[in-house]
Amino acid sequence: MSVAAYLAAAGLTGSNAGADFQNDKYWLPSADALSAPRWASQTEFFALFSRASSATYIDASGVLRTAPADAPRFDYSSGGRRVLLEGGATNLIVQSVGMNSPEWSTAQIVRTFGQPSPDGQNNAVLCTVNGNVDPQVSVTLASGNPSGLTYTFSAWIRVVSRNNNELRRARLYSFGYPNGGGTEAVADVTLNITDEWVRYSWTRTFPAGMTSTLVRWRVDPFDGSDGVNQPSAGSSIAVFGWQVEASPFATSYVPTTSSAASRAADSFALPTAFGGVLSLPAASFLLRFDGSKEVGSNAYISGSDRYAGGNSSGTSVLLVGGTPNINMGNISVPTGPLGIAIGWDPGSKAGSVNNRVAVSTGTTVSINRSTNYLGRNSTGSVANSGYKLLAAYPARLSDATLQALSGT
Template sequence: MSPNCRNIIAPFLRFTQKLTTKGTKNHEDLFFSVLPSVTSVLSVVKSYISPVIPANAGIQKIRMQAQKLTFWIAASLSLLAMTSGVAVAAINIPFTINLSENVTVTGTPRIAIDVGGNTRYATYTSGTGTNALIFTLSPTIGDVDLDGVTVSSPIDLNGGTIKDIAGNDATLTFTPPNTTGIKINYPSLGMDFTNGASGRYTLNGTAYNSLSSFLTASGGTFARNSVATYFDSTGTLQTVSNNTPRFDYDPVTHQSKGILIEESRTNLLNYSMTFNTSSWNLARSNIQLAATTSPDGTMNAVKLYNNGVAGGSYAGYFRNYQANQTYTYSVYAKKADMSYITMVIYATVGWIADGNVIFDLNAGTATMYGTGISAYHISALPNGWYRCSITATFGSTNTNTQYPVLLLNPQTDGVSGVYLWGAQLEQAPFATSYIPTTTAAVTRAADVMTIPTASWWNAGEGTLFANTSTLYSSATDNVTIRDVMRINDGTANNFHRLFQYRNKYGGSTNVGGSLVADVQTGTVVAGTTYGVGYSYMPNS
């Protein structure tokens, strides 16, 4: 395997002693799943492997890590049965076979049904004395087939009989119907973080309507030893206390994105909401406090405006930048008298090259000039706000500088400017959720969710499945491998995992400290949703 790698994702969880989701960076939407067999997996990016793993490898714990994660399971525990062409919700799924005349049934004839690559049987349940026989499929915990089950002909008598009134044997062959609409989602462990206010969860067939009740039942925990922010269902930025999960929403569409799992990050800028302390340098500019309502719904955003003196108006923050390190600078901005804000860096103050990005706060677009900036983003928020960010790498010498700066358009009327709020500087290649600061830098702790898995993981075989959209994808990324999901024995010697490495996804397996299987996809694009599957089976 390559020495460095990034994050991946995953929906239904099916794993053995402990499952942990731990923040490491870089995900948007995703859902995890470990399915019960090698073949029961639905994917967009098809990268499967069945590595040879000794049955005694001792896999005992699941650990999942990702850059920035949201989890969901679509239609969790939704078993759709089709009877007379009508889809109905059911746990037991009936199939009706119509014959040309009335028959008498003895014993338990059955019909073979492929459920996600596993052969299951719908057994005879009623209809003797009529010409309509009902066979019922009772899904097994762990069954998942999201592209529709497949019914096979003929009827298997299974030691029974099917005869007409005259005692003649019935014809057992039939034309299998189209059953693509009959879908089974009955995972051993299901976590739907987008269903309702706090999700819907299943554990071995029992449903729970809140994360807290589910964690209590499963013996799981959620921890984050700091406050943190997220967007609620109204698009308002909220702050939650220590150890409180964040159910994140798209701030514009208000669509649920699931539970937010992030790595630990530090905002290196003091007074991130006021911009007017000694650390901030206001060159030919002024700050108006409480100028408008910010993304958190409070009248605490500022206005940066020119002071009437020619020469360029900007706000910079002096700090020491470390040699050869990558930084991401972000700020929430909204047009006022001006519609543009520019982020600027220069090689003469220590950055690897000159660069600037002009953010259009009216159109919601951005344009980059120069070569010093490696990435930039502008993301829409409600009420005309945007989050603007740039990413760049510092040069070869530690230097104290105020750049990057927030530069206004040339103007000397003493009035014109833009609204600002929530400045953030992170030593990392992309921005994470906002971390408010006042007198000092603040660190947001990592989100860690752990779920014991002894009662429901199939150690013999399984499939890790991830549906994900990454925030960062780069062929030259030099960050070490980051797991999205890992099934292990509590050590680094034995595990299955999904990961992102630079601009690719992949899956791998270690046994006894040695890599025995590794598969990677083609190039992936940040912001695009992919499905990735990785299957394992001992001695396959």
């Protein structure tokens, strides 16, 4: 199929640079920034992509995979193919692969190692209860005083067997160990688990005034199945890939062995030819992605400033095009899927989000466009998300067209 025919079928007629990450299609101008599009390879489009470490993603079969350093990740955890772009993160849990170091402990549970796991290997742990009260598996972190800080726990869990029809349920606890003994800031959440592998997460902001420097994260299998938390002997769950990170949401899994481990941030500098279209005095672009889970001055696509991004202390305010920005409206975080279309010419700029009426102003885009990034700004602040579609146009599209294109 020709590029023109493909773009017409996709509703993107007029674009001469872009990427349909969902369908692994890429196109760039055939000559200068005003020229007709040609097909580009994935390698060409990602030539300026970098990441200083390996990183994990979910493939089309639902298996956890690892991409090497400097390789983009095409993730299917949202139900379709996306290019996954994330900031750096550290998994504070020691021995997340194996779960068999002094930091780990159990009560009323027998662990069986080397079980089939979501990464297609045998890295899961089977936790079989012995029939006594209060079975549990836990890990203790010496990661400093958590007072007032926000952490997110995540792990894959599934039910393996239920010998007395126990509820498919687990309870997740976290609490600190203060220097004077005992526990403090105990909190818990109930997880409704299934027979299939699911990655569960829990975000917790610890209260101010804590003195603990040790924090325990604990999973109690089948907790709540009866009044005394005593599931029958032989009932079991499997667990894999525990992670605790200093973040208000879970990011991709970072395996650890003898110490905490980190994932480097993704940096996706767009092809020079794509930037050439954005550098035209009259141009437009369309971006569709899974949306934002965070507030702050993040950039969904940027040059030296944001073409589009969020900036707020309590809501996601979608901004357009450098100083002065256009506010396309407040959207609560997490936003859900977003479609953003923006256009400009020497006398105006306009933007629409999720098919809202376009907001416009009589000033043009004021951004140094020598290098353009997807999913981050020029200083490295990343907007964690899965990105579906990016298309640039060598003309200022009408406000009505921007509105029509900005669906998700």
